[in-house]
Amino acid sequence: MKHKKSLCVIFLLIITLLAACTSDTSMGQSEKKQMVEHVKTVEENEYDLIYFNKSYEQYHNDINEIVSEDYMASIGEETVFGYDNATYTRDDMVNMPQEEYDKHKEHMLNIIRGLGMDKLITTIRISDVYEGNQSNQVNIYTFENKELNDQPFTAIAKKYSLEKRSGTWLITEVEYDKYTYGSEQTAEEKEKGIKELLYQTHDGKVVEYPTVIVLSGVGK
Numbered sequence: 001m002k003h004k005k006s007l008c009v010i011f012l013l014i015i016t017l018l019a020a021c022t023s024d025t026s027m028g029q030s031e032k033k034q035m036v037e038h039v040k041t042v043e044e045n046e047y048d049l050i051y052f053n054k055s056y057e058q059y060h061n062d063i064n065e066i067v068s069e070d071y072m073a074s075i076g077e078e079t080v081f082g083y084d085n086a087t088y089t090r091d092d093m094v095n096m097p098q099e100e101y102d103k104h105k106e107h108m109l110n111i112i113r114g115l116g117m118d119k120l121i122t123t124i125r126i127s128d129v130y131e132g133n134q135s136n137q138v139n140i141y142t143f144e145n146k147e148l149n150d151q152p153f154t155a156i157a158k159k160y161s162l163e164k165r166s167g168t169w170l171i172t173e174v175e176y177d178k179y180t181y182g183s184e185q186t187a188e189e190k191e192k193g194i195k196e197l198l199y200q201t202h203d204g205k206v207v208e209y210p211t212v213i214v215l216s217g218v219g220k
Helices: 002-050 056-063 069-074 090-094 098-114 187-195
Strands: 079-083 086-089 120-126 137-148 151-165 168-180 211-216
Touching: 002 056, 002 079, 002 120, 002 137, 002 151, 002 168, 002 211, 056 090, 069 168, 079 090, 079 098, 086 090, 151 187
Parallel strands: none
Antiparallel strands: 079 086, 120 137, 120 211, 137 151, 151 168
16 A cells, blocks of 8 residues: 555656646747747847838838737837927837838938947847746846947846737837936946846846847948
């Protein structure tokens, strides 16, 4: 009898370990990698949209299947560019004729290059996947540093929320906190400003960023 009980315990233990290994392998190697790639794709496309490396149509096509409809709706009124007391949002760009877009692009590239902003280097660090509040939710964090002529320009910390909907992981929300450097600030003040940015910890632990991408160039 004791022998049978021991076998049952061992059998249940093996089943539990196999299930855990299968779950970890599934999330660790495929789904997690896919989710990090989703965030990477959005970050790259956001940069390309703002710096006129892609039209809005190209941008939308590249991220449409990895973000939710409510996410797209939430960012629709965000300003992408502006000049001469006029601003243009993502919603404005949806049906913008190519000829009009090309005129805006030419004008904005002249401004960007005139200010030396075409020399901007953006380094983005992307975290691994962290558990969310529910089983179908996760968080991924990014930390972005912009440098202009080898000098720090801005730092942005972001928290990406993803949900599994109909078997597909989608980005549903992005929260962020931004810090802009000032030339008059001391090194201690700058360090303090960066440390005070939100979204750099998860459940009280400091977020780590194993994936790094570097973006540069305008009007490609």
